Amino acid sequence: MSVGFENHDHTFCIQDALETADTYCSENGLQFTKTRRRVLEILLMQHKALGAYDILAHLSDEGLGAQPPVVYRALDFLVTNGFAHKIEKLNAYSACSHPGISHSPVFMICRVCENIVETKTEPLHSFLGTTAEAAGFSIEDTVIEVEGVCPSCQKSAQI
Amino acid sequence: MSVGFENHDHTFCIQDALETADTYCSENGLQFTKTRRRVLEILLMQHKALGAYDILAHLSDEGLGAQPPVVYRALDFLVTNGFAHKIEKLNAYSACSHPGISHSPVFMICRVCENIVETKTEPLHSFLGTTAEAAGFSIEDTVIEVEGVCPSCQKSAQI
DNA sequence: CTTGTAGTGTTATAATATTACACATATAGG
DNA sequence: CCTATATGTGTAATATTATAACACTACAAG
Numbered sequence: 001m002s003v004g005f006e007n008h009d010h011t012f013c014i015q016d017a018l019e020t021a022d023t024y025c026s027e028n029g030l031q032f033t034k035t036r037r038r039v040l041e042i043l044l045m046q047h048k049a050l051g052a053y054d055i056l057a058h059l060s061d062e063g064l065g066a067q068p069p070v071v072y073r074a075l076d077f078l079v080t081n082g083f084a085h086k087i088e089k090l091n092a093y094s095a096c097s098h099p100g101i102s103h104s105p106v107f108m109i110c111r112v113c114e115n116i117v118e119t120k121t122e123p124l125h126s127f128l129g130t131t132a133e134a135a136g137f138s139i140e141d142t143v144i145e146v147e148g149v150c151p152s153c154q155k156s157a158q159i
Numbered sequence: 160m161s162v163g164f165e166n167h168d169h170t171f172c173i174q175d176a177l178e179t180a181d182t183y184c185s186e187n188g189l190q191f192t193k194t195r196r197r198v199l200e201i202l203l204m205q206h207k208a209l210g211a212y213d214i215l216a217h218l219s220d221e222g223l224g225a226q227p228p229v230v231y232r233a234l235d236f237l238v239t240n241g242f243a244h245k246i247e248k249l250n251a252y253s254a255c256s257h258p259g260i261s262h263s264p265v266f267m268i269c270r271v272c273e274n275i276v277e278t279k280t281e282p283l284h285s286f287l288g289t290t291a292e293a294a295g296f297s298i299e300d301t302v303i304e305v306e307g308v309c310p311s312c313q314k315s316a317q318i
Numbered sequence: 319c320t321t322g323t324a325g326t327g328t329t330a331t332a333a334t335a336t337t338a339c340a341c342a343t344a345t346a347g348g
Numbered sequence: 349c350c351t352a353t354a355t356g357t358g359t360a361a362t363a364t365t366a367t368a369a370c371a372c373t374a375c376a377a378g
């Protein structure tokens with residue numbers, strides 16, 4: 001199983017995610033409009049998080065709208081339907097690495113190269129679930145983000 | 160051990176936290192200035208997170224400064240030294256419930272009453288540590304926040 | 319066709335946070 | 349004590365992130 005920071009065929013990430021989104025939308029009566037699709041493509045271009053206004057700059061260059069609501073609406077659609085996540089620590093957005101699978105994402109954010117790797121967990125079966133259960137707290141949403149240095153950047157630092 | 164949402168003598172929370180901060184600062188040559196102390200007191204008034212500008216409104220009323228940097232500097236001091244935390248999901252700040260102890264906080268945020276309970280974990284000994292180790296990722300900071308409904312609010316909803 | 323739902327375009331504004339620079343205070347070393 | 353340096357404060361300006369409001373458009377269901 002891949003846990004993340006190593007090299008990979010990124011073209012596959014993009015195609016796979018777009019196809020999954022296409023399928024999911026047509027099966028669920030959702031409109032995968034031009035802007036929504038383009039925002040997802042922009043997010044998929046690299047495994048980093050992009051700020052809403054960075055995305056907006058891309059869209060604006062392409063004549064797809066120049067006002068904040070354009071991008072925030074598209075992001076809201078993508079996040080709601082599980083095609084992207086908001087990285088709270090960065091106030092930025094990242095394409096989902098496991099689209100179509102219900103999951104509680106865990107993000108590892110490299111503060112050097114800014115790459116982000118998303119893994120998943122089952123919060124209800126971890127210490128979070130145990131703690132919440134002990135407190136009688138019902139979990140609806142989780143934010144789990146870890147900042148640090150990825151393996152590549154650790155190696156680079158040693159040179 | 161208390162995990163949180165039940166009633167308690169809140170006066171104790173406040174006094175205890177302020178004393179701990181006093182002691183820590185004098186032992187470490189840090190200046191626990193009037194503004195810093197007041198911001199911590201304001202945060203300690205309830206187990207909720209406050210936005211920077213909410214805090215600023217308090218300070219402003221009391222003649223302790225009216226510009227954003229005043230409160231952001233105080234918050235930076237409190238967060239850096241472990242007396243408060245930023246709740247990333249809310250872009251808001253909360254007094255630390257375990258001051259003086261090095262820890263990775265876990266927050267349970269009730270979306271109904273907005274109370275926040277902080278528990279702690281040892282990330283390196285949990286699934287996070289395991290996953291990060293498998294990826295060769297070195298953890299420097301963690302954000303773990305859970306949103307949901309606390310026991311009191313679940314009971315209220317049943318009435 | 320017409321009516322309702324969802325989506326878009328645009329203006330304006332709100333909410334959160336930082337930069338920069340002048341000035342004040344605290345503290346350590348002589 | 350005194351002064352040099354580091355640390356903290358005051359303030360104006362601005363950057364960044366996000367939402368509200370409203371008019372208009374497209375499309376699908378009845």
